[in-house]
Amino acid sequence: MTVDGQTVAVVAPAGVPDMEHVEASIALLESWGLRVQVGAHVRDRYRYHAGKHEDRAADLHRALTDPRVDIVWVARGGYGSVYCLRAVPEAVPCAKTLVGFSDATALFGALHGMPNVRVIHGPTLNGLATRHDDASRDSVLAELRGERPAPVPLQRLHDAGAARVEGHLAGGNITVLASLAGTPWQARCDGAIVLLEDVTELAYRIDRSVMQLREAGVFDGARAFVLGEFIRCPLPENADFTLHDMLVDLLKPHGVPIYAGFPIGHGTRNHAWTYGARAVLEGDRLVR
Template sequence: MTVEGKRVAVVAPAGVPDMDNLAQAVSLLETWGLSVSIGAHVADRFRYLAGSHQHRTGDLLAALSDPAVDIVWIARAGYGCAHVLPALPTTVPCEKTVIGFSDATALFYALRQIPGIGMIHGPTLNGLATKVDDVSRHSILDTLTGVTPAPLPLERLHGPADSIKGPLVGGNLTVLASTAGSRWQPHFRDSIVVLEDVTELAYRIDRSIMTLRHAGILDGARAIVLGEFVRCPLPAGADYSLADVLLDVLAPLGVPIYGGLAVGHGERNLSWVVGRPAQIRESVLLR
């Protein structure tokens, strides 16, 4: 499969993108043969958001409703996708792929309810050309073109080394926890759940995982795979690690827990298709 000639609509439903970074990313996409259009309000700013709620929502809805658009690429994460969820359509005129991560996690599990939309957890355009490495760039291009991804080694942290199958789901831990109790709350029964986060203190990570547990979001999950937890500091003098905290609150689920997945806010942010069947076999993720 090729991306040659496919049309990308760039939207900013959350944080304010760096327009220089965005321009470099657009140039990169064009070298891949993609045609790129920028949403009317991507360069806007309203407090800590990329424009007003109405303008951010309008750009996203315009991209989703345009039959000429194949790919909707999130410009930047941060915060703000929660505001657009109530306005999402129930149908789209053609198959579309939405790309992003972090705050886009909220969008993923609302968009999964709409037939014809696929989601790729991958770099936003704010960092595609300037903040992630070449491996990450090749990963998203391979995902778009249907190249079978290479197996990814994992570190088994807890539980049996059984072969596990299930759809690959998850995303940003804090954002997932923020959906608890809403009509967009996901349910990860029979799934392999990826979790990552950034700039969260250990007790907040604990709290978010407990929120997922109390809400039943992790009920019946088959495995937990930990991505990167970037700039998540421990208190001064702590005699425990972040891995200890994660295992304290995840081990009671009684499922295998793995770490070492290069997904999240680090320089390497490998892409994966939300909901695609995956398998863990001998501490290797096949997706």
């Protein structure tokens, strides 16, 4: 599959992007042969959002319904996508790919499973060209092209006796997933290999979010958990446990394997993956 000549619509449904970083990423996309158009309100600012709620939502709706747009790329995470979820159309008229992560996790619940829509968990334009590494950039281009990635070696944290696990990929940012619990856009993880990451959250806040997801039934039916990076997520002073210890305690009641080491998150490594794609965990590797 080629991306040459496809059109990208840049949208900012959440936080205020750094346009210098976004422009650098746009130049990168153009070097890949993509045509780029920037949403009307991407450069706006309203409090801590990239413009007023109705304007951000209008840009998203327009990009999802415009038959000339092939790829909808989120400019930045932060917070605010939840305000735009009711603007997601009931149907998308032609094939679209949405790319984003972090706060864009809120969009996954609204778009995943919709005909004509593919969702890629990958770098936003606020960091694609300037904050992530070459491997992350290569991964999102490969994902757009539909290329099969190399298997990813993982660290097994909890062995539930399964030598091989198959499922579809789901998950995203823990805090955003928890914020959607009980809403129409609550994630569904039945049959899923659940990939999780977070940023700038104290350990007890991650604990609270995971407990909310557990008690809301979001993780019911999950087949495995795979942890990404947790950037600037400090433990209490003098803690005698690791963040992985805490997460294993929280997730092991589901009775499925738990792994760590998948290169996603808010650090330099943020490899792209397609929401809902089939994957296998075998030999402590994730194979897609």
